[in-house]
Amino acid sequence: MTDSKYFTTTKKGEIFELKAELNSDKKEKKKEAVKKVIASMTVGKDVSALFPDVVNCMQTDNLELKKLVYLYLMNYAKSQPDMAIMAVNTFVKDCEDPNPLIRALAVRTMGCIRVDKITEYLCEPLRKCLKDEDPYVRKTAAVCVAKLHDINAQLVEDQGFLDTLKDLISDSNPMVVANAVAALSEIAESHPNSNLLDLNPQTINKLLTALNECTEWGQIFILDCLANYTPRDDRESQSICERVTPRLSHANSAVVLSAVKVLMKFMEMLPKDLDYYGTLLKKLAPPLVTLLSAEPELQYVALRNINLIVQRRPEILKHEMKVFFVKYNDPIYVKLEKLDIMIRLASQANIAQVLAELKEYATEVDVDFVRKAVRAIGRCAIKVEQSAERCVSTLLDLIQTKVNYVVQEAIVVIKDIFRKYPNKYESVIATLCENLDSLDEPEARAAMIWIVGEYAERIDNADELLESFLEGFHDESTQVQLQLLTAIVKLFLKKPTETQELVQQVLSLATQDSDNPDLRDRGYIYWRLLSTDPVAAKEVVLAEKPLISEETDLIEPTLLEELICHIGTLASVYHKPPSAFVEGSRGVQHKRLPGSTLTPSHRRPVLSALPVDNLFFFVCSSTIQLGGDIGGNPAMGAAFGAAPATMPASFNAPGSGGLDDLFDLGGGVGMPMGALNPPKAVWLPAMKAKGLEISGVFVRRAGVIQMEMTLTNKAMSVMTDFAIQFNRNSFGLAPAGPLQILTPLSPNQSIEPLNNLQVAVKNNIDVFYFSCQYPISMLFVEDGKMERQVFLATWKDIPNDNESQFQIKDCHLNSDAASNKLQSSNIFTIAKRTVEGQDMLYQSMKLTNGIWVLAELRVQAGNPNYTISLKCRAPEVSQCVFQNYEAVLKN
C-alpha cells in the first residue's frame, strides 16, 4: 500500500467517504483518511468541508497523525476562522505537553494560522515557550514572534515579546541565537529607525561566538546581520574580519558568499598599507575560484557576483585568469559571463594568453558566443595598447573565414579600434571594403559606413561605395541612415568637387522624404551649415574626435557600492538595487560601503565604445539671460527677468535633440549666424569636466545681459538634466531662466576680480564648477546718462579719496570717435570741453545695481596717451571700469 493511491480518488462521493473514514474508531484508518485529505489539498481540490472532522482527529497521542492534522489546519484555518477557534483549546493544551516536540509543533502551527482571533490565545503559550527549557521549543518560539508580528505588530510590542527576543540573542544555544537574529532582522526592517537590533561590540561578540557553533543556515543569518554593522575603527574591523575569514572555506556556497560580503564591506575600513589588508585580499581569491567548480546554476550566480567584485577590487582575482577560460560544455549563459570577466581582468601581463583563448572561441559553433568573443578581441585591443596590433591581425584572420556574423562583428570592433588608435591601422581598410556586400546587420553596416566616411580621402571609390548604400536608403534602419548622412557630408567636405550631387541627394532624402525627426534635424543642420559657412561646417563635422574610453560597461560607482553591500543576494544577480525589484521597498535602505565618499550625484560617465550613433558629438549652444537682483535695484532685476526671451535658455537633453539648438533653427532670431559674435573663450575644458566642454562669452543685447555658452559633449554618453547656478557675486548676477538651484560655492570674493563669476553647471554626470570673467560693460545700463547738473553735484559730492587716475596708452582715436565707441557700451558723454588743445570728456555710466561711475577723459590731439579720472562711491569698481575703457577703445 503506497501513498500514491491518495492521488487517484476523484469520485463524487469522495468527501462523504472521507468523512466516514475520519470519524472511524481505528487510528490507522483515521491516519490514512487524513493523508488522503492532504493529498487532495496538494493537487488543489477543495477539502475545506472536512474541517470539523479533521479537527476532531487533533486530540491524539499519535505524533504522526497530529502533524498531519496541523498541516491541514494551517491551510484551511483562514477560510474557516470560526471553526479554527475549536482548535485553540488543543493548541493551548499541547503547548504544555511534556514532550518538547509537541510543544514546539503547537506553537509553530499556531503562528502559521493567520487568524486574528487566535492570536489573543497565542500570547500566553508563546510567552512560556520563549522561556522553555528545551532549545528546540525556544527557537521555534523565536520564529513565532516574527510570525505574530506580521499578523499584529502592535500586539507583539504591547506584550513585550521584542525584549524577550532581544534576550535570546544571548541564548546558550546557537540555533536559538540564529533564529532570534533572523526574526529581529526581519522585524527591524519594518521599523527602519527602531533600535531593535542594537549592534554594539558586545552583541557582535556574542554573534561571532555563536557563528562558530551553529548550523550553516544559522551562520548565514548571523553573517548577514554582521554585514549591517559598521565597526567603530579599523581595529575592530580587522578583528571581525579575522573571525569571519574561516567561513570562507565552508562547503556551503551561501555561507561563503555571506562571509565575502562581510569582508568586502569591512575591508573598506582597513588602511591599504596594512599587512592584514594584503593577507585578506589573498584569502578572498580561493573561495571565489572554488565556486566555479559547482554546478552551472551556482556558477552563474557566482560569476555575476565575481563580476561585481572584480570591478570593485580587481586585485583579488588578477592572477586567476585561467579559471575563467570557458569549458566547451559550459552552458552558454555561463560562457558569456566568463567572457565578460576575462576582459575585465585582461592586462598587459596576461593578454597573450587571453587573446589565444579568444581566438579559439571565435571559431566555435554557438553564434552568440562567437559574436561576443569577436567583440572581446576588440575590447582587448582598446584596453591593452600593446596588444592592439595582434588583435587587429587576429580580427583580419577571422574576416578571412568569411563567416558572415564573424565578419560583421569584426567590422564593428575594428571601427572602435580606429577611434582609439587613429592613423595606425587604416591599412586594413581595403580588406574591410571587400566584405561590404555581405553585411546585413544594421550595426555592421553603420560601422562600415562610418569607416568609409571617416577615411573617405584614402578610399578611391568612397563615393561609389556610399552611393551603393544610398539606393535603399528608406529600407535601412535609423542608425544606418544617420551614419550614411554623416558619412556623405564628410565625403563632400573632403572631396567637394565630385560629390555635390550625392550630398544633395542624401540631404533631400533625409529632410524631405523621411518621417524620422532625428534624421530630419540632422539633415537640416548639415544643410544650413553647408550653405551658410562651409568652413565652419568643416570644423564641426570633421572635428577631431575625443578618444574612446578603454573600460566599457562599467557599473556606475554608486550602484556598484550598493551592489557590493548586497553580494550573494538576488540584487547581485540582477545587477539592480533591491529597491528596483522588492515590493514595498520603503523599508529597504540604500546601503553604502563604510567610508564611502560618493554621494548619489557623484557619478562617473560610463563611456561606451560600442554605439556608432554617438560618433558625432553633440554640440549645444545656449544663451542665458542674466538679471541683477541685489544692490538696491530690484526693478532692474525684475525687468531683466521678464524681458522677452530672444534666446531662450534651453538646457534640455543635448544628446537626443540637442542639435536643434546648434544654430538656432527655431526662427525669429535676432542674431545672424556667425556675425557680430564676439569669440567665445573656453571656460571649462572637457578634460576637467568629464567630457563636458563649456565655452562662452558675455554680451549685452537690447538691454539684456546674455551669457552665451556652448556646451559640447565630448564624452560619448548622453548628458541630460542640465542646470546652472552662479555663486554670489559682486553685481548680483543670477540666471533669469527657470533653472535649478544648487548649493552655492563658499564666498571667496576678496582675491578674485570683481567681475569674476563662479558658475556651477550640473548635468546627469556631475556638477562642474568654473569661473569666468565678464566685461564690466555688461553691467552698464542704457539709462546711464546723467543730467549735467546732477553730474556736477555728484562729482563734487564724491570725496577726492575715491578718485583714481589711469593712463590709457597707444590709443589713436580722436575724442569724438572715442565718445561714439564708448556710447555703444553704454558709457555716455555728458559734456565736452576743450582746454589748451586738450579735449575733456565728462562721462557717466550706471551699473545694474545702481552704482554710478563718473569719468573725466582727457584726450590731447597728437598724444596717443589718454588720461582718465574715475570717481565712484564704490571705488572698488574703478579698476574694472578702467580696464573696460581700455578694451573698448583699443578694440
Add this chain to the structure above:
Amino acid sequence: MTKHFASTIAAMISQVFILSSQGDHLIYKDFRGEAGSDVVGVFYEKVTALTGDQPPVVMNHGDLHFVHVRQGGLYWVATTTADSSPFTLIEFLNRLAALVKDYCGSLCEKSVQMNFALIYELLDEVVDYGYIQTTSSDVLKNFIQTEAVCSKPFSLFDLSNVGLFGAETQQSKVAPSSAATRPVQSSREQGGKSEIFVDVIERMSVVIGSNGVVMKADVEGEIRVKCFMPSCSEMRIGLNEEFSIGKSQIRGYGAAVRVDECSFHQAVRLDEFSSSRILRLCPSPGEQTVMQYQLSDELPSAPPFRLYPTIERDSGGRLLMYLKLRCDLLPRSAAINVCVTIPVPRGSVSVSQELSSPDQSAELKLQSRAIEWRIPRFPGGTQLSALFKLEAPALGPAPLMEVGPVVLAFELPHLTVTGLQIRFLRLSPVQPGPSQRWIRYVTHSDSYVIRV
C-alpha cells in the same frame, strides 16, 4: 494576500514546491502566505518557455522570484519576495533533494508522490516561516515520524539511477554505488545489514594547445560517504600520508599528492588531519560530501590522452582527417566510454571512415556539425587511429580554421588523477556482525579539449 514588508534577509523562502517534468504538482508548501498557489503554473510556463541561452537560474513574476534546480527529473522550486540569496536557495534545494533521496530511497516522481506525507513533515522541520532551520539528516531523524514507502525492495544489484557529482555517468558496470539507493530510515528496522560507501570522484578539465603544450589542467574532486551503519558513532578516513594542501609546500621525492584548496563538511573534525591526514567524523545516515578539493594548473602525471591530427584537402575537394589518439595511462588501467567529438567545417555533407578496430564507431552529426568517434574501452599505453574523409562540396574559404577543437569525454575507473587514495576506513565502535565497506575511485572528463 496579507501585508508584508520587503526584506533583505538572505535566507527567506516564501514557498517551496516540487513539480514533475510534466508540470504536475507533487508538493506545494506555502510558508509565509505571500503568494497564491497559482504561481506554480506561472513558474512552469516560464521554465518551459526558456530558450537555451537564457540563464534559468533566477526568474521573476512581479515581485516573486523563482529559484529552481532540477534533480531526479523533477523541478525543485523555491520562491521569495525578498532580496534573498540565490546561493542559499540553490544550496537549500539541493540539500532538500538529497534529504528526500535519503529518506525515500530514490529520487523520482514516483517516490516523491508515494511519500508526500513524509516530505511535508520534512519541510515543516527544515523550514519555519521561510527561515531554513536544518538540513542535517542527523538532527532531523529525531523529529521525523512518518515511515518511507519504497516502491520496490532494495537490491544491491539494482544499478539504475546513478547520478554522481552532478555529472551523468555510465558507471553502472564498474561499481555498485547505486546500491546505496535506499531509504536511510529502513536501516533502523532492518538492523542487520550495515554498509558504508566511500567514493572518491574527480573531474578533470584540460586544454591542450595545437602545439601539444598543456595550456590548462584543473582537477576538482570530492570524497562522498553514504552510510547505513546503525550503530556507528565515529568513522576515521585515512588519506595518503604525503597528502599536502597549498602551493607553498616544498615537495620531496616520491609520489606526493597535492591539492590547492580543500574544504570539509561541517561535521568533519580535523584534529588528526595535520599530523596524520585522518578525517574524523560522525556520519549522519545518508549521503554527504565529506571533503572537496581542487588542483589547478597542474597534473601530477601526463594528461591521459594526446591527439596527433593531420588534416589536408585532397584533389577531389574532400577534407582528409587522419587522427592518431594515444592513451598515456598506465598499461593496467583503461579509459572507458571514450567519445571524441571533432567539429567539422560548415557545408560538410557526409563522411567515410577507416577505424583501427571494429568495436569503435564514428558518425557525422550534422546538427552539431561534428564527427563523434566512440571507443568503448581504451587501455593505457595503446594508440588508436582513424581516417575520416569528409565530403563537403561547398567549403568556405578557410575550412581548416573551422576544424576543431577536439573534445574528449571519458571515464577513468579505479583511478584518481591527483593520486588521492583512502588508506583506511575505521569505524568505531567495532561493528557487530557483517558489515560491507565499499571504496571506489573514478575520474571523469569535465572538459577535455585538444586544439588542432
